[in-house]
Structure formats: structure tokens, C-alpha cells
Amino acid sequence: MTHAVLPSPESAETRLPDPSRSRSGDLAKAGLSGLRARPLRAGLSALGIAIGIAAMVSVLGISAVSRAGLLAQINRLGTNLLTAAPGQTMFGDNATLPVESVAMTSRIAGVRSASAVGTVPHATARRTDKIDPEETGGIAVSAARLDLLSTLDGSARSGAYLNSATSRYPSVVLGAVAAERLGIDRAGQRVYIAGRWFTVVGVLNSLRLAPEIDRSALIGWDMAAKLGFDGHPTTVYERSTDAAVSSVHDLLAATVDPEHPDQVEVSRPSDALTAQLAAKSAFNALFLGLGAVALLVGGVGVANIMVISVLERRQEIGLRRALGATRRQIRLQFLTESVSLSLLGGVAGVLLGVTTALVYAMHRGWPLVLPAEAIAGGVAAAVVVGAAAGLYPARRAARLTPTQALATS
Known part of the structure; x- marks a missing residue:
């Protein structure tokens, strides 16, 4: 009598397919799909980030323009x-x-x-x-x-x-x-x-x-x-x-x-003009602080929107988990969405801040001098705020099991 030989658990486990791996392009598409599905909500959420970044970039831009214009004026008038x-x-x-x-x-x-x-x-x-x-x-x-x-x-x-x-x-x-x-x-x-x-x-x-x-x-x-x-x-x-x-x-x-x-x-009268630079620097610190507060408020708004997005998309999360998506992939999807949302606001804020500095320079007849670190820093700040704001919602989405998510009506 011939007996069937059952495979050992170890051999069966070795024949299981490897976990699916999403490429970066797939993660980006999945993350941006949430923004495209709710454009009005995404725009309003990015507005807070844009206001904070625009305030900071415009303050630094106007400060640089004012400094360049004032120094040029001092050089023209003379310090002698x-x-x-x-x-x-x-x-x-x-x-x-x-x-x-x-x-x-x-x-x-x-x-x-x-x-x-x-x-x-x-x-x-x-x-x-x-x-x-x-x-x-x-x-x-x-x-x-x-x-x-x-x-x-x-x-x-x-x-x-x-x-x-x-x-x-x-x-x-x-x-x-x-x-x-x-x-x-x-x-x-x-x-x-x-x-x-x-x-x-x-x-x-x-x-x-x-x-x-x-x-x-x-x-x-x-x-x-x-x-x-x-x-x-x-x-x-x-x-x-x-x-x-x-x-x-x-x-x-x-x-x-x-x-x-x-x-x-x-x-020396030119010292009075030079002293204006120090006075402007003091006010710049105040305005930068206000811009940072606006950026923080924008980050809280992004975090709130992402939490709501996780609650609304539980079934989508459960379906993806059931089809083989890992916790890491779910986490990266929502982090990508949060960072993309903040980056959108950051880019808009940088453009608005640069435009403000340009208009100010043209109005005063001063050379346009924009600090590259302010532009790069604005974009980087938006990315950091987006990552920080999306971290908790992304972890919350990744902790959902397929049965918990699909059971939600």
C-alpha cells in the first residue's frame, strides 16, 4: 500500500511566494491618488503650509533686498x-x-x-x-x-x-x-x-x-x-x-x-543707515517666528487631514493588506501622501515669497537678491513638517489588520 508523503512544514514554507515589493513609483502613485481624489481638501490643507513658508521666504527675501539696497545706498552716498x-x-x-x-x-x-x-x-x-x-x-x-x-x-x-x-x-x-x-x-x-x-x-x-x-x-x-x-x-x-x-x-x-x-x-551719518540693518534684523526674527507658528499650524492641519483620510480609507487599507501589501508599504504610502501634500504647499509658499520679494525690490528700485538657503530651507522645512505630520497617521494605518479594516462598514 502506497502512502502519500506530505511535505514538511519547512519545505512548504520555502515554496511560499516572496512578499510583494512596491517600487518607489508605485508608492508615489498610491500616495498621490489620495490627493487627486480630494483636491479641495488637499488644497486647503496645503494652504497652511504655503502661508508659513511664504511668510518665512518673503521675510528673508525682503531682508536680503533691503540689506543689498541699503549697502548700495551707503556706498553711493559715502562713509567719509x-x-x-x-x-x-x-x-x-x-x-x-x-x-x-x-x-x-x-x-x-x-x-x-x-x-x-x-x-x-x-x-x-x-x-x-x-x-x-x-x-x-x-x-x-x-x-x-x-x-x-x-x-x-x-x-x-x-x-x-x-x-x-x-x-x-x-x-x-x-x-x-x-x-x-x-x-x-x-x-x-x-x-x-x-x-x-x-x-x-x-x-x-x-x-x-x-x-x-x-x-x-x-x-x-x-x-x-x-x-x-x-x-x-x-x-x-x-x-x-x-x-x-x-x-x-x-x-x-x-x-x-x-x-x-x-x-x-x-x-558719522552713514552709521545711522548701517544701524537700520540691525533694527531690521530684530524685526526679521519676530516675523520669522510668526512664520514658524503659521508653519506649525499648517503641519497640525496636515496631520488632522491625514488622520481623517486613514479613517475614511480603512476598507482600502484592508483590501491592500489582504492582497499582500505589508505594513511598511501602507506606512510609506501615507507618509508619501503627507509629504507630497506639504511639499505642494511648500513650493507654492516659496513662489509666493519670491514674488513678494521681487515686487518689493522693483517698488524700491533695489537689486533683487534672494538667499538660496531661504528657498532651499523653505522646501526642506515643508518636507520635514509633512513627514512629522504624517508619521502618526501612517503608523496608525499600518497597524490595521486586514480583518479589522474590511470589517468596517
Whole structure:
């Protein structure tokens, strides 16, 4: 009698087919199928990621554009302009600069030009003579030397600057802000100063290194003397060679006022522009923090959507498990979907942030400088957030057994 020989468990196990292995292309298709099936939900979920990435990229982009534009402006205006102004005496009173301050400054080695302005006391510029000066303030009036505009590298927007002829007569040159406040946009109009009418012979363009000039009405040194000006300058401006800036800075106070150098305040106007970079950096940190919060909120939204997606697709998960899909494949499918969703938002956010920086640069007339690390970092941040947001839903989907998933109605 012949008996059938049953295969041993070990030999039967060796003949079982290998577990199915999905290729990366198959995983990508399976992961993206969930996004294509629910495009509106996917778009709204990616919106939070896009807003966070756009905020961060635009802040870094605008910061880079502003820095490049400001540095270009500083280089164009020059860092070789120094100013000397009176400080305070040891008793707390306002100090004064000697009348010879400008002449003494010109003798310093390396100084190319020196000029000054002086405040004319009790004089303001007004558009009309019908208002009592004690009721409202007016535009400050300053005596100006003839070489002031060349020392500041300024220019006239309308008319011309003071010359040896107009400086002796009731003629005035208005700074950019002063002209705007007085409603004057061209030469030839008149303003009321210290009880008499002055003819506007020029309107200046804005002087970034001397904003006090923008807000002033400038009259000739000789004309100012007729209004009670005592000849003591209130600000001395000097231009030196780039190599001599440090040495001139060290000597300027003692040269301007040899008797009381401690009462002279020396500054470099370009330092104020450079300080704006530090101020912008402080605000950038704040805005980057807000962008990070928006990105975090977007990540929470993606995680929430993925959890809902797992609950809605339990039968799909059970069917795939029954057909041989492994836990790892299910986990990778949902991770791929989560990362793809965040990556979609990240790319949209980067494009929006770059566009914002481009519009800002074109509006300000500054060069477009975009930090590559900001763009790459935005995309990388989206991928990381997507992976972190999809990790729990993917593990939850992978833990479902075929019977549990298919039993769900």
C-alpha cells in the first residue's frame, strides 16, 4: 500500500511566494491618488503650509533686498562724511562751536571740503503772514554756507542753490521735506520769514546723510546775520578721503573747539543707515517666528487631514493588506501622501515669497537678491513638517489588520 508523503512544514514554507515589493513609483502613485481624489481638501490643507513658508521666504527675501539696497545706498552716498555739533557744558547748558570751526576743520590733513549751517534764532519759514508765530510752529531757518551742497554731494530738484549774489538778499532754498510741508514744488514762489518775504530760489532733493537739511529753510550766511544770527555754526560737515576717515574722526573734536573738545559731538551719518540693518534684523526674527507658528499650524492641519483620510480609507487599507501589501508599504504610502501634500504647499509658499520679494525690490528700485538657503530651507522645512505630520497617521494605518479594516462598514 502506497502512502502519500506530505511535505514538511519547512519545505512548504520555502515554496511560499516572496512578499510583494512596491517600487518607489508605485508608492508615489498610491500616495498621490489620495490627493487627486480630494483636491479641495488637499488644497486647503496645503494652504497652511504655503502661508508659513511664504511668510518665512518673503521675510528673508525682503531682508536680503533691503540689506543689498541699503549697502548700495551707503556706498553711493559715502562713509567719509563726518559731522561735528555742540554738546553740553559740564553744567548742563548747551555748548556753542567757535565761529572759526569750519576754517579750522579745513586744515586737518585728509579733509577735502568742510561746510556748516547755523540755526537762526526766533526765525521760522511760513507760507503766509496771517498766522501768529506764537500760535503754531513753522519750518526751522538755518544759515548755510555756499559750499554746503557740494560738501553733502546734494543736488537741487528745482531752481538752484545759493550763490554769492542770492546769499546777500532775501532768498531761500528749501529742503525736500520743508518744501513739501509748505506746499512748494518749484522755485519762484515766496515764503514768510522773520517778518519779511523771501523768494524761493531752489528746492533740494532729499539728503539721506543730512535729514536735518531736508526739514530746513536755508538762507545765506550774510542774510542770516541781518536777522540776528551770531555766526556760530550748529553743525559742521566735512568730507575726507576714505583712508583718512579714522584719523580725521579722532582729531575733529579737538580741532573744532580746541578749548573744550569734550563739548563737541562727532558722528558719522552713514552709521545711522548701517544701524537700520540691525533694527531690521530684530524685526526679521519676530516675523520669522510668526512664520514658524503659521508653519506649525499648517503641519497640525496636515496631520488632522491625514488622520481623517486613514479613517475614511480603512476598507482600502484592508483590501491592500489582504492582497499582500505589508505594513511598511501602507506606512510609506501615507507618509508619501503627507509629504507630497506639504511639499505642494511648500513650493507654492516659496513662489509666493519670491514674488513678494521681487515686487518689493522693483517698488524700491533695489537689486533683487534672494538667499538660496531661504528657498532651499523653505522646501526642506515643508518636507520635514509633512513627514512629522504624517508619521502618526501612517503608523496608525499600518497597524490595521486586514480583518479589522474590511470589517468596517
